[in-house]
Amino acid sequence: MSVSPFRIALIVDGEYISAWQYLMLERLLASPHAVLVVVIFRQSVATTLSQRLNAVLLKVLHALDGRFFSCKPTAQTPTSFLPLLGDVGCYAHGSKRYQTFVSTQRVDVAIELTGQAVLPEMVASTTHGVWRHFYGNPVHWWDDYTNIREYARRQDEIVSGVVRYMAGQAAADCVFYATTSTDKVSINRGVERTLWKMADFIPQRLHELATVGEALFQRNMRERVLARPLSSQDAVAPGLITTCRIALRYPSNFLRKLYKFLFRQEQWILLTTSHGNVTELGLLENFHKWIPPRDRFWADPFVVEQAGEQYIFFEELIYARGIGHLACVRLQPDGSHTEPVKILEKPYHLSYPFVFKHQGQYYLIPETAGNHTVEVYRCEEFPHRWVFEKNLMESVEAYDATLQEYDGRWWMFVSMRSHQSCSPNEALYLFHADDPLSTQWQAHPQNPVVASAAQARPAGRMFTDAEQLYRPSQNCAGVYGRGLNLNRITQLDQECYREEVVSSYLPDGDFDMNGMHTLGIGRGLSVSDAVYIHRRLGRLDHWIGKLSGFIDQLVWKHCYVLMVLPLTFLWLDM
Template sequence: MRVGIRLEQAGCAEWVARLIGDLAADPRFTLAWIGRETDPSLLSHAAGYAAWDRARVAEAPDPLDHVSFEALLQRHPALSGAAGKSGQAPADALDVVLDFGAGRAPFPAARFGVWSFRLGGGRLLEAGEFGVAELLRGATFCQLDLVWEGGEGGPVVLSRTFGPVNDASLWRTRAPAVWKARAIAMRTLADLARLGPDAFFARALARNGRQVPQPHPPISVMGMRCLRAKLVFRRLLAPYRVVREQWRVGVRVRPPAGAPDAPWGSAAWARGFRFVEAPFDRFYADPFLFEHEGRTWLFVEDWDWKVGKAIISAAPLAEDGTLGAMVPALERPYHLSNPLIFADGGEIYMIPETMAARQVEVYRCLAFPGRWELVCTPLTDLDIADACVLRTSAGWLMLASIAYEGGLGWDELHVFNADALCGPWTADPDNPVVSDVRTARPGGRMWEKDGRLFRLAQDSAGRYGSGLGLFEVTREASGAYRQEPVATLRSFDFAMNGVHAYDSAGRFEVVDGRHYQLALGRWRAYWPLPRWLGRR
């Protein structure tokens, strides 16, 4: 497939330079044309704040670093033959043109059109305002579209995804979005090559339609003053030099069989949880329950603030839901969390999250609850989070969140299938099947009921672990993954600022909740204000 690139006059951002490198290294694609706009991009009123914010919080590699056109050619010398062609390319010489400029200049002919990205309706220009309007209006998520504007009948949204908005930083909002744009461009081009143009465009229309958000009005000087004032106010609400996020586990005892109970997910149901505070130097999160020899055990991520990582710990639950002594269950040199524990074939297994090791690890219990052996690592070399498995009538199913390079690991869900727990696992060809920070990352185990499959998903719009949703998983006639919302857990119903995991076993239900804690030396106090008034 022959691909053309249109850049801004001065060059491009680092994420675009890396995308060009991806295309150049992929044998499926040929970079046949690289051109630049003739006019410079306009500087916005947000440029000063954007530069200050980048200097304050940017992390390497910074996807927004500027790369000049000359430096780009030095980085990829093989592209020099495709560069500098300012005239029209021959008819049908290109298949796709990726436009990273303002869209003003004429483009060479391309069989499948000119594609460009929009975030909230605005182009991803180096000196542009993308992401600023979302911060200004207090949005918790942003919409990123890859658009073909020249389609018959109007524009076609080729890909649509929803990412987080960091309410305290423009760079931390933009960086994950542009890293994702890099991944989306490669995926979408690969889908076009794999499916063929007819099936590819038909699928894009069916999934995303033609509606493209209109660009926001230019940000005024007064608008930027308002944004700065809001950011200062948020810092006062949660001064992070002395206030930290503290997770704890809540336990609920279900009423006896036949007794009335509040609907699952309702405010009345949420008020029935009793939260357990961890020792002052730790927090507990990601609760899972397991029944063993007549007792129900709670497994948690046991985070140590001094060490800066977590182990898996376990404690028995008394009949009234009181938590017994917490004991270490599994420790590794790297961070562990999300201890999915289950029984199969007479054995007890645990799959903790081991994203720090970039793999999925399956452990078998040797002596409950504290001795485990590593059985296999069925997936490796992946930034994979919260892998959740279930044996179904069709075999083993895994849902997990996988982070693209530079991503946060919150907003894309991948599906894998296998005949055995240790694999080999096969990725769904449509991965990621969900690309939405509100509904992607798993928030607990899956289960089947009356032939229906249910899953829990974290809502990390605005902030990681802001809420939790329950979904029914189905398949379309084409075999494509589909999930329908069933219920939502609101963190404020638990008197918390976040909730991102749920589990149940027998008479017990557990969730985790986040609040803010004032930490001064060994002195701790509950911080009553959320990050933003009325927001999760």
């Protein structure tokens, strides 16, 4: 679908906007689907004493967090956007020039970047409404509070997105939303991941609107919300109690990290089992452990059958070297395996050995995000000799590319990020081509088709069961490699992508496992990986974990009492 560029109005409360908003504006101006026609300056609203106090507390928290964890927040840095404007008209809200513009000029989309209520006259005069970002909940419009509640409450994900206000509608529509994994240690890391990622939201959705049209765009909006309804949070700004909870988390996090360093070692291992029901493929009690030597880990298994025998390709990372290479073993009839043989090594990290067959020839696509490429290798001698064929993509940071032939086309599912501060685990991008070796992959208009820390990143080869297509995905909410999902794909074409989670696995200490993130399916065989916990204290470690969780809940619920008690004793001594 081809349309004229959308005429955009930008609404701000001053010359300076946050750095992530500046990046959003840069990408918007570079888009062929948008042209900025006016900037409207609104008068800032006076803040209350409590709001100013909260702002001071937040600045102190961010400063301390940045010092402790070497993560100075940059996304919220005030940045002047005036150099980007050129000859774009700038009007003060309420002025005669503003009123004349609103009554005589057409605007397709207005982008509201202030923390104030939307302007009714702009809602009434825009074709596609007034759009604004939100943080944690559609009623929160200030990026100052990003990740504050989530960190204090130990939530696994931070919700953010875009809403739009349309004429004749009582409530705003959720145009798009995404989740970001909270950082278990640092507030600032979660803030950076969330805000820099949000720079893409409006440019991407305008691209979708221009490509598919308003009717399908609205349908996609509804499907996103139905797939994962937004949670409700308090509409008031976080205050002293929330700050106290955050302050108490820092020593708790330090003690947890110290205990883990002293008494635990975690290692990625491989697991094998015979085939089961599709909804039970990730159950840990069904698996047999393959534990590698303690100086390395094994992960990302893929099963390939050749000449009646099955081979498992996987990532092997030797800790002393620090980057992964690819290895392979052959399964024996008794369930054991041959010694691993290295099949591909590069000066940069390799993992996720996606092997596929095309026109009788085996090919391999490893994860090569460290080289900013999506590379494909051709097999010259199975399974040990692979030679470079070509780059399918260049100048991209792409993770775990997974190909699938469907309905006469080849589809590439890949996790990507466009800013170094963002996580590579939270946005699934979809491309299609008429040949798996093509270098002209077309982007899907809904990209990212999945924007969830708990569901986005690929986790192995796709497979069919009972004529249904399934996509394994990683759950990285809270921590990388936390768990595994199986998603049934309900629609896959050049305009729409839909999937639904049918089962998920979160091995939080079960069977001495603390995470899993790849599933390989073979003939009568399933292979997965998992984080195996070597416990130096044995069974005592389990009881310490339970006691730690109980104390943690007690502190979380009564932190305000713990903070007030010292002040009470001081008062009594006076």
